[in-house]
Amino acid sequence: SDELTQPPSVSVSPGQSARITCSGDAMSKKYSYWYQQKSGQAPVLVIYEDNKRPSGIPERFSASISGTMATLTISGAQVEDEADYYCYSTDSSGNRWGLFGGGTKLTVL
Amino acid sequence: EVQLLESGGHLVQPGESLRLSCAASGFTFNNFAMSWVRQAPGKGLEWVSGISESGQKTYYADFVRGRFTISRDNSKNTLYLQMNSLRAEDRAIYYCAKVVSGSHLTPDVWGQGTLVTVSS
Numbered sequence: 001s002d003e004l005t006q007p008p009s010v011s012v013s014p015g016q017s018a019r020i021t022c023s024g025d026a027m028s029k030k031y032s033y034w035y036q037q038k039s040g041q042a043p044v045l046v047i048y049e050d051n052k053r054p055s056g057i058p059e060r061f062s063a064s065i066s067g068t069m070a071t072l073t074i075s076g077a078q079v080e081d082e083a084d085y086y087c088y089s090t091d092s093s094g095n096r097w098g099l100f101g102g103g104t105k106l107t108v109l
Numbered sequence: 110e111v112q113l114l115e116s117g118g119h120l121v122q123p124g125e126s127l128r129l130s131c132a133a134s135g136f137t138f139n140n141f142a143m144s145w146v147r148q149a150p151g152k153g154l155e156w157v158s159g160i161s162e163s164g165q166k167t168y169y170a171d172f173v174r175g176r177f178t179i180s181r182d183n184s185k186n187t188l189y190l191q192m193n194s195l196r197a198e199d200r201a202i203y204y205c206a207k208v209v210s211g212s213h214l215t216p217d218v219w220g221q222g223t224l225v226t227v228s229s
Contacts, residue, residue, distance in 0.1 A: 035154070037154075043146075044219070045217055048209055048212075086153065088154075090215065097168045098156025098159070098170070099156070101153075103153040
């Protein structure tokens with residue numbers, strides 16, 4: 001399957017670790033990426049090439065891959081981390097060049 | 110600072126056409142592939158189309174192939190999306206994005222988007 005599956009929602013208290021998963025065959029074949037989208041704003045890239053952080057992204061954001069599942073971890077989540085998070089990958093088979101997961105709403109309260 | 114400014118979105122009727130533009134600044138435009146991504150109101154992100162640095166190679170999602178055409182003018186640092194035969198389901202915010210360096214078409218920095226509404 002070339003679909004990417006994410007849980008619709010994750011909820012944590014401030015200071016706890018938040019983990020958001022993304023599963024799909026593409027995860028084991030291509031790099032994974034993660035985006036944060038706060039309400040009313042454009043998405044922001046927070047993880048690229050499986051586990052790298054762009055400049056300006058806090059160190060509490062990290063990611064890992066195991067088989068066909070990628071996991072975004074926010075260590076010590078803060079209220080300002082509340083947002084929708086999307087995973088992304090590419091799968092050149094079947095002309096599916098860009099794949100987004102369905103998104104996960106992270107609530108921090 | 111990378112800046113992307115989309116324009117051209119507005120209300121059209123089903124079957125009509127629209128051209129979106131994305132003015133880029135703050136980076137060497139012709140060194141980067143570019144992508145369009147859309148988001149229907151209250152829904153998730155959908156990758157729509159991508160184009161190589163030179164503009165010679167173009168790529169489309171299945172749901173727009175044959176109706177949309179991506180292009181770029183490197184002399185004007187501008188990306189375009191020609192949208193024909195618009196459908197109600199094309200209603201969305203359309204974002205242009207500079208592609209992650211070294212990746213194929215992966216969005217990196219995004220513009221603020223332009224809203225396309227298709228309704229009779």
